[in-house]
Amino acid sequence: MPPTSPATASPVGSTTYSAAQLRTATAALELFARHGVSGTSLQMIADATGVTKAAVYHQFKTKEAVVVAAVDVELGRLEPALDAAEAAAGDPDARSALLGEVIDHAVGRRRMVGTLQHDPVIVRLLSEHEPFQQFMERLFRALLGDRIDATARIRVAMVASAIGGVVTHPLVAGLDDAALRGDLLSLSLRFLSLPD
Amino acid sequence: MPPTSPATASPVGSTTYSAAQLRTATAALELFARHGVSGTSLQMIADATGVTKAAVYHQFKTKEAVVVAAVDVELGRLEPALDAAEAAAGDPDARSALLGEVIDHAVGRRRMVGTLQHDPVIVRLLSEHEPFQQFMERLFRALLGDRIDATARIRVAMVASAIGGVVTHPLVAGLDDAALRGDLLSLSLRFLSLPD
DNA sequence: GTCTATACGCGGATAGAC
């Protein structure tokens, strides 16, 4: 409701962001990925966008609000794929398609993924902020499909962790995106369909 | 060479730590796991061990030195298993045994693993501090075995990430250690021996 | 090995002009 001009974003919550807010959140996420949330100061964020701290504080009330926006925008990238998967819930290929999109996202945004999954501040946010909580629950439900037993949950958790971790792993540092994407999708699908 | 009394530890480097240093490093790692390295102050570490900041600064020159010690002590827990695996390099079961030990460690020390693998400060340390670099190389080489091609490296990286990530994953938050351990080992082994 | 005391800069955050 607030913004004066462009005001885009496909956020997880219903919030909309001004162009300036979007620039800030994007730059912030990049810095969070490199230094962690706690290791990133508002001064660093301000410098990265070429404004002063006070300008950032005009866009967001607190540093925490910046973090929320950054996570919101990044998670929003998965929303279309998740919507599609839920719409095609009956189709047995729906899960594979969703997994493919998640892998594409993880490979393409390598540097961000580790932060989103493991930074202590973001982890806390993900478990406390309701829109994020609900989004993650939707995502995991779609990936689980019909099975909800312990073994299935371990598998999905392993695949999610493997995808998130492998893209920045030193062992595959030299690999190009295409090769990584291919192997990752094939191996993930075969892993998930391993017999009990 | 410095310590006056107990002086234990099985560190990755050749350093030895005094009893006070060990207490500090252990408490520090616990705090790093909860708040991240950057989110943990020397005051928090001092409070956790019941001494003052100045006492901590007597034990370690800088905060970075505390981080090194904490990582050193934690990685040292894997050293015996790695030594054994290297000694039995011919034995085809050596890798499975090592993987089992790694999984045991990851499950038993759940809270620490994510930090060791993903905290930006520790990641930087792991890639810059030579003893750590060499230790990680030994570990990955032992897990890879004879194969060193891209596909094999992706698999090992996926398993390592999966193990590290799953133990703190919300989807398996309710599971007890024993169940997690069993499924994790069986699934990891089957994943690694999937045909090309 | 631990303490009290202190230096100094940077962190988050606000006020008010343009």
Next chain:
DNA sequence: GTCTATCCGCGTATAGAC
């Protein structure tokens, strides 16, 4: 929306006594 200026607390780190 952005700026300059400022507040205050906490961060890392040091000096010197016990």
